[in-house]
Amino acid sequence: MSDLSMIHAAADRLAGHARRTPLLSSPFLDEIAGRRVLVKAECLQHTGSFKFRGGWSAVSALPPDTRARGVIAFSSGNHAQGVARAAQARGAPAVIIMPADAPRMKIDNTRALGAEIVLYDRETEDRDAIGDRLAAERGLTLIKPFDEPQVIAGQGTTGLEIADQAAAEGVTEGDVLVCCGGGGLTSGIALALEGHAPGLRARTVEPEGFDDVARSLATGSIQRNARTSGSLCDAIVTPQPGEITFPILKRLCGPGLVVTEAQALQAMALAFARLKIVLEPGGAVALAAALFHPEAVQGDAVIAVATGGNVDPAVFRDALARLEP
Amino acid sequence: MSDLSMIHAAADRLAGHARRTPLLSSPFLDEIAGRRVLVKAECLQHTGSFKFRGGWSAVSALPPDTRARGVIAFSSGNHAQGVARAAQARGAPAVIIMPADAPRMKIDNTRALGAEIVLYDRETEDRDAIGDRLAAERGLTLIKPFDEPQVIAGQGTTGLEIADQAAAEGVTEGDVLVCCGGGGLTSGIALALEGHAPGLRARTVEPEGFDDVARSLATGSIQRNARTSGSLCDAIVTPQPGEITFPILKRLCGPGLVVTEAQALQAMALAFARLKIVLEPGGAVALAAALFHPEAVQGDAVIAVATGGNVDPAVFRDALARLEP
Missing domain, CATH: 3.40.50.1100 (Rossmann fold)
Known part of the structure; x- marks a missing residue:
């Protein structure tokens, strides 16, 4: 089973190999969200994502x-x-x-x-x-993409960094929004926060129509997506949460959040304009939830994990068109 | 006059306020350049540039x-x-x-x-x-933009970070390419490297047609640009190098480099695809020189300072169009 000691061991193996990605912010995003927004920029990780x-x-x-x-x-x-x-x-x-x-x-x-x-x-x-x-x-x-203890432990190192970086910003309470497919990153982060930042709570964010995790959390048992293709947010579309990840999500996470594809594209455009980072649609849903669903989030500050930036130029250009007059 | 002690004092005042921006890399960029390329991502600084x-x-x-x-x-x-x-x-x-x-x-x-x-x-x-x-x-x-000792000292803190981060990557010799307008950033970095990384040498990079610094370095005296408007690289177009900055550049920097606007746009597209950062044309000329003028650069590794990312969406979309088939 995955636990905090496995995350610490993974952090030791990753030291000097993975990047400690920055926690970014902009007063312009804070204004949209109505609270401080801190963005963990995992798009800057090697290969362009937390994976x-x-x-x-x-x-x-x-x-x-x-x-x-x-x-x-x-x-x-x-x-x-x-x-x-x-x-x-x-x-x-x-x-x-x-x-x-x-x-x-x-x-x-x-x-x-x-x-x-x-x-x-x-x-x-x-x-x-x-x-x-x-x-x-x-x-x-x-090497399974999420339902594998050593993978969960590796993704959980993101949570160790978030705990440290948020504390340095004076943030010790609030929601940590995570773009969620099978739940490997969210469950790893949730375990790391449980151990190191108990006032921070992991929350899953998914695109509309592919919200298996939100429905699973709401019903208490694993639910499947009706389809697994046709989403712009391809990076986080999986058939269902994992057998290992779901019990962790159920124990530690608040209710799941859902955003539209249009909101994800708008969040990509704002991350371009305000943070100077490149996000893919599936890597932008957490920021979209922070910006456009403030009523569903708790705390004076919200942390959004920007999970990846591997986007085809045509999709990015489409997102940028939303900024133009 | 600007010196290393002023840069250290500025670093103390900036601590906890400026971001320590990451030094990014990609094997895909290394392959294009034919050597390691390390990119100091100052586009991720507050307000989207080193300024x-x-x-x-x-x-x-x-x-x-x-x-x-x-x-x-x-x-x-x-x-x-x-x-x-x-x-x-x-x-x-x-x-x-x-x-x-x-x-x-x-x-x-x-x-x-x-x-x-x-x-x-x-x-x-x-x-x-x-x-x-x-x-x-x-x-x-x-507060002048470059010919002002406290401004040079603040920009020079970028050089302190480069010295540390490059050493951590095992890089202690080679060229540090800097997008250059009036020379505030380049002169500050050059002073910091002189004190902390004497094997690293600052080099200015400018857009074709606005190469006052390269011509000034080549002739040994301050030269002016024929015009100061009409460049995509607006951020780094100034009439001439500064009275304070030029003597520092002349003493510490190698010959100036010049790139085309097309090369700057191509570097923006590659920074999007490979580093997941947003650059403006004037902030991409150093990376363009690293990638497209390898013959003009010395060392097994080159460091390029990506100075800013405040670009209008239409210009960025134009740069991205260069990636499409």
Whole structure:
């Protein structure tokens, strides 16, 4: 099981390899939200998302002979890049199974990081089955994107940094909004905050129509999404919360939040204008909730985790068009 | 005169107020440049550029009664925002003289930070004369954008951070490329490196057609630009290097580098794709030189200072169009 000691151990393995990303802010965003907004800019992490933390944590935790046989991962792109770069740096072969409709930039980048890419159809094929088969055939170790204790521990190092950085800003109470797919990052952050910043509470944020975690938290049992394609927020669309992550979310998180795609695009535009960072739609939903759902958030300050920035230029240009007169 | 002790004193005044911006990198950029590229992301500084450092340094160095009467600054936008925010935070009135053709975002932001804005025509009016008159009439203290020791000292704190961060990356020799207007940032960084990282050498980078500093360094005496409007790189277009800054540049910097506007736009697009940061054209010329003029740079690693990100969305969308097929 995942716990705080595993997060500390992951932080030790990540030291000198992962970036300690900054906690950014702007008086213009504070004014929109009606409270202080602090943005943990994980888009500035290696490979452009927090996923590098979990990838490195999992790859570095493997025994050397197991690691040398290689790893396999399935991902819409950010976990793929995180695992590929970690594997490359540790000299392990990597096979990445990606949906055929993932943003081209994510597919290209993952290949450029030395990984072998296998594409599948989100609607008709079962990525778990493909992963299991390849892992068995080649002796690869499967690194799941979220329901894997060492991955959760790696993502949880984000929470250790948030606890420190928020305290340095005088913020010890309030909500920490996290863009949520399967719940690996949110559950890791929730465990880190429980140990180091008990006044801060993790909250999941999802796009409308893909709110399996919010419905699962509301009903108390795991709910599935009706569909898993067709969202601009591809990075955080998963069939359902994880078997390991959901009990942690249920125990530690407040109710889930939901934003529209239009709100995510508007948050991307504001992050461009006010913070000078690049966010992808799925990496902007937490900031969107902080800015556009202030009534659903508690505290004088809110922390939003900006989870990733791997966005195709055309989508970003569309978001920027919202700033023009 | 500016010296290392003034930079240290400015760093003390800035502690807890300015951000320590990250030093970013990407294997994709290293591949283009043919060497390691480390990017000091000052676009993530408060107000979106390094200018906040100099503004805070100068405003905080004033005696309280002088500060209470207010400050005045002239700027195409980034110095304006830096001074405005510093003045607002220290309770001082601020008057900012801006060119009428400055990006609208910079004018709007400066006004929103509580400053009174006075617009002038770059081609027909003398901003120094306007500043002197208003300062005299209202008892304001003029904070020049670069030829002012406390401003140079504030910008120089960037160099202290670069020295530390580069050493942590194992880089102690090579060129530090700096987007250069009047030379305040470059001269401050050069002084800091002289004291703390003598193997690192500051180099100025300017846009083609506005290369007064490169020509001044080549001839050994101050040269002027033929014109001071019409550049996309508005943030770093000044009539000539400063009387205080130029002797420092001449003593400590290597030959000046020049890039095209097209190269600056391409560097903005690559910073978007690979670093997830937003740069303005004038803030991207140093990265452009690192990527597209590798023959003019020395060392196994190059450091590029990404000085600002206050860009109108339409210009940024134009830069992104260069990434599309």
